[in-house]
Amino acid sequence: MDILAELRSRFGSAIAAFATEDDSFLSMIRPAQDARFGDFQANMAMPLAKLLSKPPREVASEIVSRLDVADLCDSPEVAGPGFINLRVRADRLAQETSRLVADKRLGVVPVAEPRTVVVDFSSPNVAKPMHVGHLRSTVIGDALVRVYRFLGHRAISDNHIGDWGTQFGMILYGYKHLLDRESFEREPVAELSRLYRLVNQLSEYHTARAELPELERRIAAAEEDIASFEAALDPKDKDAKKRLGKLRNELTALREEQQFSEAKRDAIEHNLDLKALADAHPKIAVEARLETAKLHSGDPDNTELWRRFLPACLDALHRVYDRLGVTFDEELGESYYQPLLASVVDELASKGLASESDGATCVFNEGFTAPFIVRKADGAFLYATTDLATIKYRIEQWQAQAMLYVVDKRQSDHFEQLFVTAHRWGYDDVVFKHVSFGTILGDDKKPFKTRSGDTVGLESLLDEAVERAYRIVSEGDDAKPDGPELPEEERCRIAEIVGLGGIKYADLKHNRDSDYVFSWDKMLSTTGDTATYMQYAYARVNGIARRGGVDAAELRAHDATVSLDAPEERALALQLNRFAEAIDGVVRDDRPNVLTDYLFSLAGAFTSFYDKCPVLKAETAELRRSRLVLCDLTARTIAKGLNLLGIAVSERM
RNA sequence: GCCCCGAUAGCUCAGCUGGAUAGAGCAACGGACUUCUAAUCCGUAGGUCGCAGGUUCGAAUCCUGCUCGGGGUACCA
Numbered sequence: 001m002d003i004l005a006e007l008r009s010r011f012g013s014a015i016a017a018f019a020t021e022d023d024s025f026l027s028m029i030r031p032a033q034d035a036r037f038g039d040f041q042a043n044m045a046m047p048l049a050k051l052l053s054k055p056p057r058e059v060a061s062e063i064v065s066r067l068d069v070a071d072l073c074d075s076p077e078v079a080g081p082g083f084i085n086l087r088v089r090a091d092r093l094a095q096e097t098s099r100l101v102a103d104k105r106l107g108v109v110p111v112a113e114p115r116t117v118v119v120d121f122s123s124p125n126v127a128k129p130m131h132v133g134h135l136r137s138t139v140i141g142d143a144l145v146r147v148y149r150f151l152g153h154r155a156i157s158d159n160h161i162g163d164w165g166t167q168f169g170m171i172l173y174g175y176k177h178l179l180d181r182e183s184f185e186r187e188p189v190a191e192l193s194r195l196y197r198l199v200n201q202l203s204e205y206h207t208a209r210a211e212l213p214e215l216e217r218r219i220a221a222a223e224e225d226i227a228s229f230e231a232a233l234d235p236k237d238k239d240a241k242k243r244l245g246k247l248r249n250e251l252t253a254l255r256e257e258q259q260f261s262e263a264k265r266d267a268i269e270h271n272l273d274l275k276a277l278a279d280a281h282p283k284i285a286v287e288a289r290l291e292t293a294k295l296h297s298g299d300p301d302n303t304e305l306w307r308r309f310l311p312a313c314l315d316a317l318h319r320v321y322d323r324l325g326v327t328f329d330e331e332l333g334e335s336y337y338q339p340l341l342a343s344v345v346d347e348l349a350s351k352g353l354a355s356e357s358d359g360a361t362c363v364f365n366e367g368f369t370a371p372f373i374v375r376k377a378d379g380a381f382l383y384a385t386t387d388l389a390t391i392k393y394r395i396e397q398w399q400a401q402a403m404l405y406v407v408d409k410r411q412s413d414h415f416e417q418l419f420v421t422a423h424r425w426g427y428d429d430v431v432f433k434h435v436s437f438g439t440i441l442g443d444d445k446k447p448f449k450t451r452s453g454d455t456v457g458l459e460s461l462l463d464e465a466v467e468r469a470y471r472i473v474s475e476g477d478d479a480k481p482d483g484p485e486l487p488e489e490e491r492c493r494i495a496e497i498v499g500l501g502g503i504k505y506a507d508l509k510h511n512r513d514s515d516y517v518f519s520w521d522k523m524l525s526t527t528g529d530t531a532t533y534m535q536y537a538y539a540r541v542n543g544i545a546r547r548g549g550v551d552a553a554e555l556r557a558h559d560a561t562v563s564l565d566a567p568e569e570r571a572l573a574l575q576l577n578r579f580a581e582a583i584d585g586v587v588r589d590d591r592p593n594v595l596t597d598y599l600f601s602l603a604g605a606f607t608s609f610y611d612k613c614p615v616l617k618a619e620t621a622e623l624r625r626s627r628l629v630l631c632d633l634t635a636r637t638i639a640k641g642l643n644l645l646g647i648a649v650s651e652r653m
Numbered sequence: 654g655c656c657c658c659g660a661u662a663g664c665u666c667a668g669c670u671g672g673a674u675a676g677a678g679c680a681a682c683g684g685a686c687u688u689c690u691a692a693u694c695c696g697u698a699g700g701u702c703g704c705a706g707g708u709u710c711g712a713a714u715c716c717u718g719c720u721c722g723g724g725g726u727a728c729c730a
Binding site for chain 1: 658685723727729
């Protein structure tokens with residue numbers, strides 16, 4: 001039973017007499033902020049008092065007198081200005097806990113009205129290797145799908161792959177001019193990926209070289225501006241100082257840009273082979289774009305190559321997804337919607353939503369300065385067009401009622417416009433939501449990059465996590481009092497679970513909106529709020545079961561009497577009964593960190609219990625059995641909770 | 654210029670729709686292993702919630718202004 005939900009319903013009847021149907025009063029029942037105030041607190045007496053012009057404590061007493069919770073709580077207390085403090089009855093808590101034992105869903109009741117929710121996440125480009133930027137979308141999206149599904153919704157995970165863009169032109173160009181045939185036959189994916197990187201690098205080289213003189217000119221100009229500004233500066237003029245600061249910032253940005261460009265230039269010029277290639281392909285960027293354009297206009301050769309390359313590229317992506325344990329119901333890439341785009345634009349035009357402007361076809365939405373462009377002046381479509389076609393498709397084919405886009409928050413403008421346009425287009429009863437997230441930063445507080453300034457490849461990131469985890473697992477095992485107990489392959493298996501779990505958990509535990517600093521030491525720390533802490537708690541429970549020869553099936557099959565005399569037992573039981581509350585909290589605003597917080601408290605309650613309450617050596621057989629039930633429930637809840645986050649557990653560590 | 658987001662303990666971050674004395678983890682300090690895995694537990698210390706006003710019985714939370722930082726801003730995604 002979701003105790004909080006039950007309390008809300010009880011309070012509903014109690015405050016009905018005050019003639020309000022307002023849910024917001026019921027939402028003012030919440031977990032107690034401090035254990036001294038009990039388990040839950042109700043705060044609605046104060047605002048109600050204002051409404052009724054009565055003293056708040058009087059209103060609180062009145063609510064309490066109408067409140068029927070005698071079976072659930074000790075007698076409610078009015079405290080402070082008018083808080084109603086509630087403490088769950090010990091016998092009831094024990095009873096609810098023993099009820100969980102037989103409940104496969106651990107108290108989480110499926111929703112009464114399931115909805116069809118499309119979760120759009122990950123969305124890499126096929127030609128490029130996945131990098132760290134795809135991690136958050138993938139991990140958060142996958143967790144949300146799992147949670148929605150567990151709640152009984154029809155969640156459709158859809159990987160909106162970029163398989164039709166400029167990056168494919170680079171591969172096509174590379175294949176035609178720079179191919180190492182032998183390597184392609186041996187390992188097509190690796191070769192295609194090399195070609196992408198090579199073409200990209202060469203075209204960036206030419207761009208950098210072309211831009212550097214202009215950059216230098218602008219830097220010189222900026223320096224001059226600043227110098228003359230400083231000379232004329234009145235120290236008391238605040239506005240002038242502010243402008244000077246801005247100029248300096250601009251100069252810094254220009255210098256950074258210059259450094260990047262120089263690095264790109266030097267990388268080629270310090271390598272004779274690359275320099276020769278660059279000289280041989282001076283117009284590589286333009287020509288790669290031309291290959292993309294040919295593909296889009298249906299050129300048979302390029303279409304044929306695209307068909308050949310795509311499966312190999314998808315395989316490469318799936319290797320990463322398999323490892324992460326992420327699956328998709330649908331993987332309809334941009335190319336899939338290609339045939340629908342023209343009609344989308346026509347439809348928007350015929351409904352009077354889209355109009356011509358500077359040769360482009362645009363939707364002008366109120367409140368936006370920039371238009372939402374659905375067709376470029378040259379006739380090409382954009383991601384805005386594809387996104388609109390995708391919306392239409394999902395609604396018509398899947399009867400989608402809600403769409404969640406798990407995408408970087410920098411794209412919020414795009415989604416705002418997209419959603420407004422979709423509503424105006426006629427899809428106004430569908431819920432669209434940009435589940436935005438912040439950037440992963442390095443130690444320097446700038447977007448996480450390698451030392452040489454490249455984005456970090458996702459596969460190498462996962463490899464490193466597992467390697468680090470392996471060292472930790474081995475050290476831990478070697479240090480066991482009775483000597484190591486894990487064979488080599490077991491250590492490897494656990495390292496995979498701990499390493500990947502660490503990476504995912506670190507990502508999920510942060511509020512998705514904030515940027516966060518990526519730190520190996522923190523995510524794989526052997527102390528503190530990490531996946532390992534939960535996994536370790538799980539392994540300890542299993543250690544007890546193993547050592548005690550406990551038959552879990554037998555334990556769950558019989559009615560259990562749970563005793564909660566020790567404070568640690570009570571605290572643990574209360575946490576166990578709050579799983580549904582936590583799951584509910586996740587979908588309230590699509591925030592997986594609500595679940596990580598819960599699991600950390602649960603694991604904390606368990607380890608305190610573990611420390612103070614002997615299980616196998618409990619004083620009586622009844623107590624032993626009661627504690628075993630608590631252990632079993634803890635293990636199941638941790639495993640299920642982590643599973644909903646896409647994180648695995650191990651029986652031993 | 655305009656728009657959006659952020660600023661909470663030394664560090665990294667929570668803080669739900671406004672509620673009681675603002676919380677974790679790390680780092681620091683002090684305790685606890687002859688006892689089910691010490692990858693642990695218990696305790697101490699640490700904050701003018703960027704600044705200034707306002708709304709309210711009550712503000713980290715809502716409003717206004719300011720400072721600093723990040724991002725976006727017409728044919729890339």
